[in-house]
């Protein structure tokens with residue numbers, strides 16, 4: 001069925017999809033109403049004349065689209081090297097919320113639609129607003145990284161975060177500390193007060209941990225049942241000990257009592273990058289060449305866990321720092 005021209009125009013002008021037709025030199029031949037309207041978002045007049053403006057130059061002039069892979073993708077379609085290019089990008093309009101768009105460009109199929117005057121191939125550019133989907137995607141992704149009981153990060157997020165912080169610490173030769181925190185006699189609390197009271201206690205401990213992990217290089221994660229891990233970027237072991245002591249005191253201040261007035265406390269183990277780690281075994285090479293995350297980043301967690309084990313063995317409610325000699329440090333006063 002052949003579509004009458006006035007219906008075709010009506011469809012194009014009614015669509016919420018932003019459409020432009022460009023020629024092989026990327027000159028704009030046509031934009032629909034939705035495209036024109038989106039220009040207004042960018043501060044252009046509603047009736048701005050887009051005709052003959054180079055689409056590639058528009059992309060180059062805009063920092064959201066001036067990306068090698070976007071410019072190359074468009075150029076490859078115009079050159080006939082590929083039949084289709086599609087990508088998502090974040091667009092920062094001056095007055096509005098950031099908007100996610102899908103850019104799609106392909107040669108137009110129907111030869112009757114080719115630009116008759118220039119008799120060159122035409123290409124269809126479409127921009128779809130996918131902000132709502134992207135936001136849902138980001139929310140789902142954030143939820144999949146979170147422990148539902150405490151609202152802290154989960155182990156998956158911890159692993160990714162630690163990997164980044166580890167690389168940063170190696171690049172900048174800066175400190176990095178890991179703190180492992182475990183609630184003392186938690187089984188007894190559950191048994192005497194009930195599981196719901198146990199959950200409430202974990203939430204309160206988590207709230208304290210959140211307050212000590214505010215900097216960009218910090219993260220608080222629930223590692224397991226009643227065990228938590230803090231990543232403290234740019235933090236030496238001495239600084240981490242001070243933070244650990246404050247956390248230990250704050251948990252005591254909660255004054256959670258169970259099993260005949262026993263006070264809820266935590267034991268804490270700390271390990272720091274550059275303090276002891278495995279450097280001693282590879283002393284002749286520059287740090288960045290031999291340190292790798294899977295070997296040494298996870299080692300830091302193992303070392304914090306060993307220090308925690310010592311804290312438990314030494315009577316609980318204390319902070320211990322891992323060192324290669326397993327020497328114990330005296331707790332500082334809060």
Ligand SMILES: Nc1nc2c(ncn2[C@@H]2O[C@H](COP(=O)(O)OP(=O)(O)OP(=O)(O)O)[C@@H](O)[C@H]2O)c(=O)[nH]1
Nearest residue numbers: 182183184185186187188190195196198199225226
């Ligand atoms: N309420 C509650 N309890 C949990 C949760 N996850 C783990 N637990 C409990 O935490 C308890 C941990 O017990 P243990 O590993 O023996 O440790 P502990 O009693 O704290 O003893 P120490 O660590 O040696 O001081 C177990 O009873 C688990 O069932 C949770 O999400 N909620």
